[in-house]
Amino acid sequence: MQKIRLLLVDDETNFLNILAKRLKKRGITPELAANAEQCLSIIDNQPIDVVVTDVKMPDMDGLQLVKTIKSKYPDIEVILLTGHASTRDGIEGIKAGAFDYLTKPVEIEQLLEKIHQAFEKVFQKQEKRRLAEFQAKIEQQMIVTERLASLGTLATGVAHEINNPLAIIKEAAGYLGQLLKKKDMEDFTYKEQFEKGISKIETGIERARLITHKLLGFVKKSETSSLSKVDLKELVTEVFELLQREASFKNIQMILDTNESPFIIHSDPYQLRQVLLNLLTNAIHASGIDGKITITVKYEEENTVVIAIEDTGEGIPKENLKKIFDPFFSTKCPGQGTGLGLFVSNNIIRKLGGMIEVESRLGQGTCFYVKLPQKVINDSELAKQAVHPD
Ligand SMILES: Nc1ncnc2c1ncn2[C@@H]1O[C@H](COP(=O)(O)OP(=O)(O)OP(=O)(O)O)[C@@H](O)[C@H]1O
Ligand SMILES: [Mg+2]
Structure with missing residues (x-):
């Protein structure tokens, strides 16, 4: 599973640093924000999976922050840290879209478990989206393949049909060329123009032949x-x-x-x-x-x-x-x-x-x-x- 991109938000610098240190020891290196404004600016600039935020903060409180994050980035999961005995905040937070809440002082193992649960939810969502995108791509590819297949059938059918009149034109142009070489045509006023015309016809035939040849090569089955x-x-x-x-x-x-x-x-x-x-x-x-x-x-x-x-x-x-x-x-x-x-x-x-x-x-x-x-x-x-x- 990919690494958890975690963001911790708290205005108490000491608490923030200690929590970060403990989480780092357990394999998660979080980004840190001292208030809601910093938190939103980090989220705007880098991918974050889970936010752990204090509820009581001077500028925007945790509940407002959950609402703002969820309205802009619904895939991010938010865990609230509420003050002791303030279950109401936690419940309000969940109503606002938070993944869950924990009361301070937090047990590091308990927090870690919650972070993993929140991340699992994020991961499942991402997987679901990846699968949907993959399926859409495959469907798109199938449409293109089918389109090309029918185009191929049509084109090769046309190529077959064109080969016959092409052969007749080539034959007729050759015959006219032979006639122009005859002795009684020596004084024919437009002899040169006719020769040029026949040469152009022959070049055109050669080009059309090349196209039909390539199209027919494409249809040859790998028997x-x-x-x-x-x-x-x-x-x-x-x-x-x-x-x-x-x-x-x-x-x-x-x-x-x-x-x-x-x-x-x-x-x-x-x-x-x-x-x-x-x-x-x-x-x-x-x-x-x-x-x-x-x-x-x-x-x-x-x-x-x-x-x-x-x-x-x-x-x-x-x-x-x-x-x-x-x-x-x-x-x-x-x-x-x-x-x-x-x-x-x-x-x-x-x-x-x-x-x-x-x-x-x-x-x-x-x-x-x-x-x-x-x-x-x-x-x-x-x-x-x-x-x-x-
Ligand atoms: N090695 C290449 N480097 C740069 N452009 C390429 C290269 N190979 C293909 N192309 C581009 O892809 C186009 C399509 O190639 P494709 O071989 O299907 O047709 P073509 O070479 O133009 O004609 P032909 O049917 O005679 O091969 C080319 O016209 C060219 O623009
Ligand atoms: Mg080519």
Whole structure:
């Protein structure tokens, strides 16, 4: 359980100091206030769980203080210390919202027990709130996941449909291009304009093809047959080689950092290659001249593998961090990014039982963490495990 953040309030300095000393010996170091005003100022400036306050104080008395604290900070519990034989004050205090009261002179053990009880109440409330927040977050996440899933289904359906007319346009543009090359077209007045037009059509087709290709890659199911042993070290090296040329244009250094060799996991090599290509391409795009990209592959906890792709590039502004996994979110110039790389990668890793996390500092760089189970378990294996759990 967390430490109790306690505040003692009393205008008798001696009493306050002795009480503080005794509590300190028993593991609680309280904040001290000599009157209600000081007490309220401390509460305004730092988190407090329990207040123990005297009732009789010159400025605002303890009862008024309970009311003020409870109206502003209902989660704080207040224990009142009343004068000898003034039970009425105590009862009034409880009516005003105090947790309980003790009569002076106080037994330190009794006070300690009361403080623990009050704190238990505070703790339970905090736990309840944390749970409610967690549930709200999960619900929110589920809404987003469902939204993305339906968007994914729709988008991939559209991608399939678009592929057919795209093929026809490509065919027709090619045919027109061939016609323009014929001898009897040599003197055609608008030949150059037609050629330019056809070239534009072809560029457009290529871009549309790239989008449909990425969307369809996203829908590819991680079938049982595609799960196999993967040497992550070999896979990263292969992706490095594929991107070497692009990185060399900016003199970017690419480093693979791992202690294991080989680094074997059980996953989908095809899909992982696609994710690494997407993340590394992004890192290269974000890097300036002489940048550095480091891929670290290591084990985290039991059965979890982390692939960290760290760059020294431009970083991601805070307001964009929430959007980068959304489909079609891109800060790249039109024609240079479809905004599908991270959306697709995130969905692939989720299907493989993992997650992608990101940390970024504007102007300093970004690190994407791909966390994967060491072994992706497919449905039939899950069923087997349910029958024969080890
Ligand atoms: N390593 C990185 N450093 C800085 N910004 C990044 C990085 N990776 C991604 N981003 C930001 O996230 C956006 C979305 O990335 P994503 O890969 O999804 O799409 P894209 O790279 O723009 O296009 P493409 O679909 O061609 O990959 C990028 O446009 C960029 O703004
Ligand atoms: Mg990208």
